[in-house]
Amino acid sequence: MTSPADPPVHGVEDVRTAVEQARSAGRSWAALGHRGRRTALLGWKHAVARRTDEFAGLIASETGKPLHDARAEVLLTLVHLDWAARNARRVLGRRRVSSGLLSVHQRALLSYRPLGVVGVIGPWNYPLYTPMGSIGYALAAGNAVVFKPSELTPGVGILLARSFGEAVPDHAGLLRTITGPASTGAALAGADGPTGLDKVAFTGSPGTARRVAAACAATLTPLLAECGGKDAVLVAADADLDAAADAIVWGAMGNAGQTCAGVERVYAVASVHEELCARVVSRARVLAPGEAYGPLTLPSQLDVVRRHVKQALQDGGRAVLGGPDAPRTRTVAPVVLTGVPEDSPAVTEETFGPVVVVNAVRDMAEAVERANASAYSLGAAVFTRSRAAGLAVAGRLDSGAVSVNSVLGFAAVPSLPFGGAGESGYGRIHGEEGLRAFAAPHSVTVRRFAPAVDLTSFATPRTAAARAVELGRRLHARF
Numbered sequence: 001m002t003s004p005a006d007p008p009v010h011g012v013e014d015v016r017t018a019v020e021q022a023r024s025a026g027r028s029w030a031a032l033g034h035r036g037r038r039t040a041l042l043g044w045k046h047a048v049a050r051r052t053d054e055f056a057g058l059i060a061s062e063t064g065k066p067l068h069d070a071r072a073e074v075l076l077t078l079v080h081l082d083w084a085a086r087n088a089r090r091v092l093g094r095r096r097v098s099s100g101l102l103s104v105h106q107r108a109l110l111s112y113r114p115l116g117v118v119g120v121i122g123p124w125n126y127p128l129y130t131p132m133g134s135i136g137y138a139l140a141a142g143n144a145v146v147f148k149p150s151e152l153t154p155g156v157g158i159l160l161a162r163s164f165g166e167a168v169p170d171h172a173g174l175l176r177t178i179t180g181p182a183s184t185g186a187a188l189a190g191a192d193g194p195t196g197l198d199k200v201a202f203t204g205s206p207g208t209a210r211r212v213a214a215a216c217a218a219t220l221t222p223l224l225a226e227c228g229g230k231d232a233v234l235v236a237a238d239a240d241l242d243a244a245a246d247a248i249v250w251g252a253m254g255n256a257g258q259t260c261a262g263v264e265r266v267y268a269v270a271s272v273h274e275e276l277c278a279r280v281v282s283r284a285r286v287l288a289p290g291e292a293y294g295p296l297t298l299p300s301q302l303d304v305v306r307r308h309v310k311q312a313l314q315d316g317g318r319a320v321l322g323g324p325d326a327p328r329t330r331t332v333a334p335v336v337l338t339g340v341p342e343d344s345p346a347v348t349e350e351t352f353g354p355v356v357v358v359n360a361v362r363d364m365a366e367a368v369e370r371a372n373a374s375a376y377s378l379g380a381a382v383f384t385r386s387r388a389a390g391l392a393v394a395g396r397l398d399s400g401a402v403s404v405n406s407v408l409g410f411a412a413v414p415s416l417p418f419g420g421a422g423e424s425g426y427g428r429i430h431g432e433e434g435l436r437a438f439a440a441p442h443s444v445t446v447r448r449f450a451p452a453v454d455l456t457s458f459a460t461p462r463t464a465a466a467r468a469v470e471l472g473r474r475l476h477a478r479f
Helices: 012-031 033-050 052-063 067-092 129-140 154-167 182-189 206-217 241-257 270-285 301-314 364-372 387-396 431-436 462-478
Strands: 095-097 106-114 117-121 144-148 175-177 199-203 223-226 231-235 263-269 318-321 335-338 355-361 379-383 401-404 439-447
Touching (some): 012 117, 012 175, 012 182, 033 052, 033 067, 052 067, 052 154, 067 431, 129 144, 129 154, 129 199, 129 431, 199 206, 206 223, 231 364, 241 379, 270 318, 270 335, 270 355, 301 335, 301 355, 387 401, 431 439
Parallel strands (some): 117 144, 144 175, 199 223, 231 263, 231 379, 263 355, 379 401
Antiparallel strands (some): 095 106, 106 439, 318 335
């Protein structure tokens, strides 16, 4: 897990310079218009696709994840960049909206303008796909971007900016990468004084998000925060248990459990709980750590995994796979727990490791209640043979995204927004909402003709204005 070279540590002045240079480059980018930006971004997409092996190799080197996982991450990135480039004009371009009866003499127009310069602070678990959910959409909306990757994966961020400059040389300074430890990210957010950013998009822990939010608040800089999850899978009595078990194991153990919307909790109706546990264990037992998935990228995460497993057992839970001594190195073997109390850290806190808790519930109503009791509300999944029942349960879950009969199904659908609430943060990336998150609404009215009674003129007799207002009042009182 290494970078190709020691990256520079950028300080406060470096950050401010990067923002200024990005703003300068952003003027011509904004003036390019939606068609021009679409052409440029699709050209960049093609270049990244041709360099998939280079990106994937660097991702694997810095994170430790298997190469096939890194290649899949590049593919997801391409899917989202393609959608943002192709749909920005439709979502953000000028369109006519209803004026309403009172203002029928006005033509009402709505469009969205770029914010200016967006600061993106990215994570290490998906160092390309996750930040590009902000970078790609911000660029498509007409902004410049200053990107601060995790200090664990700086090479990916450096390569990303370089690939953009090479693919779109006329706008080479539009995407700038700054590197360094947490202090560099803090400087970008404005902790050391204003940097001139127009918005910050952050992905990381809730604790760090609070510090970033405090820094942004000093200058009223808007913040989009994605802070992880404690996602639950709900399994009904009629569910296809083989499909559920397969999805649970992949969602819980994939990327060594280091997925913000990964599976950490399972609530299965009691009549199928034991059989589901057996099938989950059967699938998880054959996974080879280091081959099926990589090590924990963040060294300190091993202590979290150990603490959660140990406390779960002390609280009365049972390990049906693995145990208190299982997590000895950062290449952690799968751990499956059951009967863990709902107030145990393994249920309440984000583990971010290959550990899953499978608890029994009376029915799906209790499953929904327990799933919603979490401070996190990012994603969830429901397994049932009834599509209608699955949609009904999905509608009762508080999470920002739900998959029915799959896990993380929404991650590969670029038209769907992604984000949560509570400890999972606020704001949305991806989809139309993701494009609008990096744009400012711009409202315009054009007077088409003189109204019979002009309520915006002192020349209108008061009696005529009063009659018009009374007529409007009566209409609204009746309809």
